Amino acid sequence: xxxxxxxxxxFAERPYSGxxxxxxxxxxxxxxxxxxxxxxxxxxxxxxxxxxxxDGFELRWFTPAVEVDLCGHATLAAAHALWSEARLPGDAEIxxxxxxxxxxxxxxxxxxELDFPxxxxxxxxxxEAEVRSLGDALGVLPKRVDRSAFDLLVEVGTDxxxxxxxxxxxxxxxxxxxxxxxTSTSDDPRFDFVSRFFAPGVGVNEDPVTGSAHxxxxxxxxxxxxxxxxxxxxxxxxxGVVRVRVSGDRVILGGHAVTIFRGELTxxxxx
Numbered sequence: 001x002x003x004x005x006x007x008x009x010x011f012a013e014r015p016y017s018g019x020x021x022x023x024x025x026x027x028x029x030x031x032x033x034x035x036x037x038x039x040x041x042x043x044x045x046x047x048x049x050x051x052x053x054x055d056g057f058e059l060r061w062f063t064p065a066v067e068v069d070l071c072g073h074a075t076l077a078a079a080h081a082l083w084s085e086a087r088l089p090g091d092a093e094i095x096x097x098x099x100x101x102x103x104x105x106x107x108x109x110x111x112x113e114l115d116f117p118x119x120x121x122x123x124x125x126x127x128e129a130e131v132r133s134l135g136d137a138l139g140v141l142p143k144r145v146d147r148s149a150f151d152l153l154v155e156v157g158t159d160x161x162x163x164x165x166x167x168x169x170x171x172x173x174x175x176x177x178x179x180x181x182x183t184s185t186s187d188d189p190r191f192d193f194v195s196r197f198f199a200p201g202v203g204v205n206e207d208p209v210t211g212s213a214h215x216x217x218x219x220x221x222x223x224x225x226x227x228x229x230x231x232x233x234x235x236x237x238x239x240g241v242v243r244v245r246v247s248g249d250r251v252i253l254g255g256h257a258v259t260i261f262r263g264e265l266t267x268x269x270x271x
Contacts, residue, residue, distance in 0.1 A: 056095025065203030072211010209240030
């Protein structure tokens with residue numbers, strides 16, 4: 001049976017911005033090897049696979065290389081797909097069962113809000129030589145290096161330094177982490193902080209907008225800025241805005257989404 005598939009720009013208010021994700025709407029469970037092959041064919045930073053379950057929907061995320069434990073932009077895209085394709089009422093909360101536990105999505109006006117686990121960082125165990133090496137690999141001068149459940153977080157001194165980082169993806173791909181977040185406070189008064197995210201070790205050199213990184217950035221900057229609600233800008237070439245609200249051990253991520261195209265995998269591709 002053909003499989004419905006959409007490409008959606010997440011954390012975007014207009015087409016061709018934010019972070020594109022493929023969303024496959026399944027009628028039943030599928031083999032992980034098939035899902036990985038589809039994600040490799042899509043060749044986007046993430047492909048989401050959504051399947052009806054006993055308590056909402058089962059949701060899995062794949063890069064072109066591996067399955068991952070948490071992905072924000074593909075979850076936002078999956079929620080947008082379910083509502084826009086009338087798989088459930090537009091005002092219904094969506095419950096996703098995932099490798100990171102229960103995640104929910106709900107509408108707040110035109111905004112889609114995701115309830116995710118916070119991944120508050122702590123000081124990394126890197127010594128001075130390793131910090132210098134990491135800075136060289138990123139093309140930045142680290143002020144501080146922390147580690148979250150998934151990533152290294154590198155704070156630098158200026159907005160400009162974040163934007164002008166020129167990473168060595170080969171060296172970053174050798175690190176013992178999912179990816180590296182580079183961040184600073186923002187020069188733009190519309191935003192509290194800026195960031196970029198590099199994850200060559202899982203097949204994504206630079207991710208355009210990374211919701212799951214904001215599960216770390218939210219608690220990190222919330223503590224330093226004395227705020228619970230913030231707006232982050234991910235300064236990739238496409239760019240994207242992420243609204244962040246820290247609530248205890250949870251982070252609420254808010255953003256928009258735009259459908260770029262819809263179609264279906266042929267019967268041969270769906271087998």
